[in-house]
Amino acid sequence: MILITGGAGYIGSHVARDLLDRGYEVAILDNLSTGHLDAVDKRATFIFGDMGDLHLLDQVFKRLPIHAVMHFSANCLVGESVKLPLKYYENNVGKSINLLNKMIEYNIQHLIFSSTCATYGIPTESLLTEDLPTDPINPYGHSKRMIEMILKDLFQVYGLNFVILRYFNVGGAHVSGEIGEDHNPETHLIPNVLKHLQGKTKYIEIYGDNYPTPDGTCIRDYIHVSDLSNAHIFALEYLGRNQHCTEIFNLGSEAGYSVLEVVKASEEIANKQALIRYQERRPGDPPILVASSDKAKKLLGWTPKLKLEQIIQSAWNWHQKHPDGFNK
Ligand SMILES: NC(=O)c1ccc[n+]([C@@H]2O[C@H](COP(=O)([O-])OP(=O)(O)OC[C@H]3O[C@@H](n4cnc5c(N)ncnc54)[C@H](O)[C@@H]3O)[C@@H](O)[C@H]2O)c1
Numbered sequence: 001m002i003l004i005t006g007g008a009g010y011i012g013s014h015v016a017r018d019l020l021d022r023g024y025e026v027a028i029l030d031n032l033s034t035g036h037l038d039a040v041d042k043r044a045t046f047i048f049g050d051m052g053d054l055h056l057l058d059q060v061f062k063r064l065p066i067h068a069v070m071h072f073s074a075n076c077l078v079g080e081s082v083k084l085p086l087k088y089y090e091n092n093v094g095k096s097i098n099l100l101n102k103m104i105e106y107n108i109q110h111l112i113f114s115s116t117c118a119t120y121g122i123p124t125e126s127l128l129t130e131d132l133p134t135d136p137i138n139p140y141g142h143s144k145r146m147i148e149m150i151l152k153d154l155f156q157v158y159g160l161n162f163v164i165l166r167y168f169n170v171g172g173a174h175v176s177g178e179i180g181e182d183h184n185p186e187t188h189l190i191p192n193v194l195k196h197l198q199g200k201t202k203y204i205e206i207y208g209d210n211y212p213t214p215d216g217t218c219i220r221d222y223i224h225v226s227d228l229s230n231a232h233i234f235a236l237e238y239l240g241r242n243q244h245c246t247e248i249f250n251l252g253s254e255a256g257y258s259v260l261e262v263v264k265a266s267e268e269i270a271n272k273q274a275l276i277r278y279q280e281r282r283p284g285d286p287p288i289l290v291a292s293s294d295k296a297k298k299l300l301g302w303t304p305k306l307k308l309e310q311i312i313q314s315a316w317n318w319h320q321k322h323p324d325g326f327n328k
């Protein structure tokens with residue numbers, strides 16, 4: 001059985017569903033702080049609670065035949081992390097340490113950890129490979145990098161096998177249209193643009209038009225949540241095949257799109273024009289982040305299949321079908 005922390009959240013719920021579809025048994029631990037009960041697949045065993053709760057973790061590991069953990073639960077907003085760093089260190093680092101302590105106590109040997117391209121900081125290369133130095137520029141990125149470092153130490157002492165997946169910008173929704181991205185407040189670009197195009201906001205704010213990029217707006221590498229989910233299954237299989245595993249993989253589609261390009265692609269899909277308001281740069285935003293996913297292709301045998309248009313189209317379908325997210 002796979003334990004998914006944060007399985008009621010955006011990415012965790014997609015991975016849970018894909019694992020269940022492939023016949024894996026899944027348990028989900030989530031405190032529903034940003035997740036949704038309606039995103040939890042009925043086939044999974046759901047445990048409502050906090051991943052830092054040592055007593056609850058004892059019960060979970062004692063009662064359920066967990067053999068691997070996929071650790072998604074975290075706070076994950078760059079801007080908020082700059083304003084509330086301790087919230088990020090407490091939840092993403094402190095509580096993850098509790099989870100790791102219990103994994104070691106109960107001899108759970110396999111972990112897949114959700115990390116981020118925010119660990120790279122402001123890169124000097126145009127395509128980011130896993131061996132580049134990390135130097136996060138916001139507390140969110142620091143909190144993720146800290147866990148990455150802790151994992152290396154735990155491997156040395158306890159032999160904890162892990163795969164670290166550094167996601168780039170995740171978007172899109174499940175092909176069924178039944179689960180998708182629903183954050184409140186929403187800070188991510190694609191859902192914000194689509195909500196605006198649905199008439200829910202008067203304009204879309206673009207944070208900064210003076211970055212060193214061709215159109216002055218930030219460039220990111222967008223990856224479809226279903227492609228990302230597949231990578232987790234490949235990573236789980238990889239962990240099963242390889243003893244002494246301490247690999248890090250970047251997960252992106254190796255294509256960079258500016259904020260303005262995302263707005264334009266969304267306008268075409270929604271067949272509507274967006275009203276843009278330029279704002280100051282958002283603190284903690286690096287100008288360009290684009291993945292090299294060469295290593296994941298070679299070692300995991302994974303390739304992302306869906307492009308920006310398909311990411312936006314599936315997100316648009318989700319927003320059209322669920323204009324109020326999981327509340328409807
Ligand atoms: N969305 C992205 O573009 C992106 C990119 C890179 C990395 N990530 C990472 O992927 C993971 C999932 O991100 P997401 O977008 O699905 O976020 P999300 O907010 O939708 O999901 C996080 C889930 O974790 C739960 N949670 C948070 N703290 C908890 C705690 N203490 N105990 C139990 N449950 C808790 C929340 O209720 C939520 O269901 C995070 O670790 C994030 O840092 C996301």
Ligand SMILES: O=c1ccn([C@@H]2O[C@H](COP(=O)(O)OP(=O)(O)O[C@H]3O[C@H](CO)[C@H](O)[C@H](O)[C@H]3O)[C@@H](O)[C@H]2O)c(=O)[nH]1
Pocket residue numbers: 076077078116117118167168169187188189190192204205206207208218219220259282285289
């Ligand atoms: O309304 C918006 C929202 C975003 N942006 C811009 O769009 C780009 C993308 O912003 P997102 O908030 O969608 O995502 P981030 O680039 O901040 O993503 C970061 O946070 C994510 C989690 O929230 C992941 O961890 C990811 O790896 C990490 O780089 C940024 O330049 C941002 O300034 C806008 O201009 N207007």
